[in-house]
Amino acid sequence: MPKSLMRKKRLLNKTGVIFMIIDGIGITLTYLLTIFALWVLKFPEFDHLRAFMFLPMIVIYKLLLYFFFKLYNLVLVNVGLDEIIKIIIVVCFSNLLIVIFTLSIPNFEIFHEFHFLFATMLELVFLISPRILKRLWNIFTSKNDYGNGRRTLIIGAGSGGKIVLNEVRNNPNFNNNVIGFIDDDEDKIGNLMSGYKIYGPISEIAKVIDRLDVEEVIVAIVNIEPQRFQEIINYFIDKPVKIKRLPSFRDYRDDVPDQILDVNVEDLLSRDIVELDTEGINDFLSGKKVLVTGAGGSIGSELVRQILKYNPSSMMLVDIYENGIYELVTELKFDFLKRNDKGIELFTQIASVYNIKRMENIVSDYHPDYIFHAAAYKxxxxxxxxxxxxxxxxxxxxYNMCKLADKYAVKKFVLVSSDKAVRPTNVMGATKRYAEMLIQHFDKISKTNYSAVRFGNVLGSNGSVVPLFRKQIANGGPVTVTDNNIIRYFMTIPEAVSLILQSAVFASGGEIFILDMGDPVKIIDLAEKMIMLSGLKPYIDIPIKITGLRPGEKLFEELLVDKENNIKTANKMIYIEQIDNTQDIEKETNELLNQYEELNNLGVKHLLKKFVSTYTVDEKE
Structure with a gap:
């Protein structure tokens, strides 16, 4: 995907430089002709030589002023009425400043009042004409060069629509033939923008797509709300068209996104931007030493990325999987750390959390202030x-990490838990529930503050359903769904991690925080939408196969948040579950850990059931 839209660091593009040169020539010709006219008309008190001497200074002054007012931005190259008005205002303003300057100095009247009127009109001709010619050339070449490109409809006939149109016209990497806009504004519907008809309302887009044989749709509404975006996409998601969009605030990290993005399923499932107490998180993390286990995984790596933004003094990244750590560190060196001037130190260790001696060496040497424990099988x-x-x-x-946090006086310990821990029907969920019990136990006996954060599925995590479906669609299908009625709660990885950090700030000890995952999603609906977003038709182009529930898999996930019984926090998306593990599980833990390696798989499950009373064992082996 080309990266030329909304460049942040590049002051001038190639076209902007060309127009600056053209403007310099135009300004020079304007003032030469003005001086010549004043000489021919023989105006009194006009000093031709002084006027010639000041000509280079005037050209430089005007070019700098026009650059300051952004007359050389990419968007302004394709001049429209708004740009013409802006050019008129800037030129008049620049000439007015010259007149005021010359009149304010005694005996310095190098230009007559005639100069202001004549030079202004002439300069406007020299500045506007090349831009209009450039626009006409773009229209001509776009219709000839891209007439066989993808027939493209732009949603939004406003500033965002202009940005997209100019990008498509100027960027040779795009193969789009824009055929019109569509908008809800009744004053715009039926009119033209930049020579293209504006259709509407947006709710009728499916009919417009059929009538105009549209092949690609670009959503160009700036900072559109997620719910409205999803509503618009649902109007035509069943149409075999490619869908793209402008970047939104959700896509912003350290730099402004610089491309038109493909619409993906995350866009259709995302919610309002999470509101965070960023000042509180910054106070919590700034200048601290933070250790993250499972740092190479989906959640762990995002924890590292987000924590780094709050300027810890250093971070220790621990994972047993060397490739994950290597890829993360490589990414950070080329992305964040090369721009970081705050001296954040980054350490890595390849280690397993169940190796107590190895982990003690790491914790005792590093002495972290906080531990985020994301290492787990999922x-x-x-x-x-x-x-x-x-x-x-x-x-x-x-258990090992909890003991080490206590022994080495870690201030806060945060466990990344799972919705599978709620009345578990599988081993993974039962082990995560036991981990939560350990958190509450250690919080009672230690000065360290222990807490857990429980949430459901995250979109795009390694091995999850979304990347699986993408791969299956790319291979031509079938897309496999275990049951027609299976539902799951979803949240994006950045959203989940930001709420983990917020929960860590809230934690006073022993809490199990629960994240509000929103409404559940039917997996078969998710599969159908992903197929349609690929421009294909479910069941026709890509088959969907029902495979049956897998061992330990639930048809319906437990409702994570009970808003009547759970305790509210200062963040509307974070709750605290009112459960209190009063049992002393130190003895039980020793019993479990002494026996589990001696039993077969089913025996281990029954042993686990002994200590996790809510666990329902699947007897099938």
């Missing part, structure tokens, strides 16, 4: 047949 079907490994990492690993 795939339900795999853990059903590998229950010993689930206990070793999810329970023993958490």
């Amino acid at each position: 795939h339900v079907p795999l853990m059903e047949s590998s229950s010993q490994e689930a206990i070793r990492t999810n329970i023993l690993g958490t």
